[in-house]
Amino acid sequence: MGVMDVAIKRIGVVGSGIMGAGVAEVAAAAGFEVVLRSRTRDGADAMLAGLDASLARQVKKGRTDESVAAELRARVTAVTALDELAACDLVLESVVEDLSVKQELFRELDRVCTPSAILATNTSTLPVVEMAMVTDRPERVCGIHFFNPAPAMSLVELVPAITTSDETLAEARAFVEACGKRPVTVKDQAGFVVNALLFPYLNNAVRLFDAGVASRDDIDAAMKGGCNFPMGPLELLDLVGLDTSLAILDALYTEFHDPNFAPAPLLRRMVAAQRLGRKTGAGFYDYQR
Numbered sequence: 001m002g003v004m005d006v007a008i009k010r011i012g013v014v015g016s017g018i019m020g021a022g023v024a025e026v027a028a029a030a031g032f033e034v035v036l037r038s039r040t041r042d043g044a045d046a047m048l049a050g051l052d053a054s055l056a057r058q059v060k061k062g063r064t065d066e067s068v069a070a071e072l073r074a075r076v077t078a079v080t081a082l083d084e085l086a087a088c089d090l091v092l093e094s095v096v097e098d099l100s101v102k103q104e105l106f107r108e109l110d111r112v113c114t115p116s117a118i119l120a121t122n123t124s125t126l127p128v129v130e131m132a133m134v135t136d137r138p139e140r141v142c143g144i145h146f147f148n149p150a151p152a153m154s155l156v157e158l159v160p161a162i163t164t165s166d167e168t169l170a171e172a173r174a175f176v177e178a179c180g181k182r183p184v185t186v187k188d189q190a191g192f193v194v195n196a197l198l199f200p201y202l203n204n205a206v207r208l209f210d211a212g213v214a215s216r217d218d219i220d221a222a223m224k225g226g227c228n229f230p231m232g233p234l235e236l237l238d239l240v241g242l243d244t245s246l247a248i249l250d251a252l253y254t255e256f257h258d259p260n261f262a263p264a265p266l267l268r269r270m271v272a273a274q275r276l277g278r279k280t281g282a283g284f285y286d287y288q289r
């Protein structure tokens with residue numbers, strides 16, 4: 001299915017962090033018009049500069065040619081005012097993993113967007129229904145959970161809230177398939193499938209590290225060499241972002257009260273110290289900025 005086969009044509013993306021930028025690139029590559037909203041002009045410009053750099057890398061590696069990259073780039077606009085999302089058929093928010101921030105955003109999006117627009121969240125763990133219920137269109141709200149890095153990862157979890165209509169879910173699925181991704185449909189419960197299974201493992205890796213059971217490098221080497229995983233757990237936490245990981249574990253623990261989800265104290269301390277992983281230049285590893 002391609003962009004020509006779906007009713008949705010213009011996509012709004014809110015949040016210009018790791019995931020917002022990645023999803024904007026995926027949607028533009030699939031042929032959708034993309035309006036990316038960042039709160040600041042600097043954020044919007046940084047996102048466009050990041051997209052330019054990503055496209056230049058792909059051209060250099062021969063994965064795309066210059067004219068295709070230029071067409072993709074021409075489909076992306078970066079704005080700061082939320083009102084500029086008014087003409088979007090689907091808006092996907094990808095701001096910080098904090099329910100009150102997301103609810104405030106959904107209230108504003110409900111005011112700004114046409115009543116027929118789908119409002120979607122890229123949340124990893126938060127209850128989609130609690131975002132749906134602050135709007136006057138709870139049947140048009142659903143979760144569309146991309147994975148990191150969005151251009152490389154084939155999976156998307158589609159998460160209908162108990163308020164989501166079948167039509168909304170079908171349109172969201174058509175959008176995801178037009179982006180070339182494989183959707184799986186998951187109930188609106190914390191962690192969906194992937195993070196409910198992945199995060200106890202990541203959390204326990206932090207506990208092993210903190211207990212001195214093995215060094216950072218040996219923990220990562222063990223899981224790469226022993227399970228054939230492409231990345232070790234501590235490397236993966238740095239990629240996801242330690243603040244986002246902590247928010248995910250907190251949400252999982254709040255929902256299930258399973259001790260496996262209780263965040264390792266070291267994770268909370270590292271977030272307090274702003275050692276958030278790749279995005280701040282330091283986490284379990286150091287990164288040249």
Ligand SMILES: NC(=O)c1ccc[n+]([C@@H]2O[C@H](COP(=O)([O-])OP(=O)(O)OC[C@H]3O[C@@H](n4cnc5c(N)ncnc54)[C@H](O)[C@@H]3O)[C@@H](O)[C@H]2O)c1
Nearest residue numbers: 015016017018019020094095096097101123124146148240
């Ligand atoms: N990092 C991952 O691996 C991953 C994967 C899938 C989904 N997600 C989800 O995507 C969402 C964004 O995560 P990310 O990794 O891109 O985070 P990020 O930290 O890279 O970006 C967060 C964005 O939210 C913005 N923001 C912060 N506070 C805000 C506020 N009060 N109002 C509006 N915007 C605000 C920031 O400016 C930034 O642009 C979260 O819901 C997260 O759970 C993350």
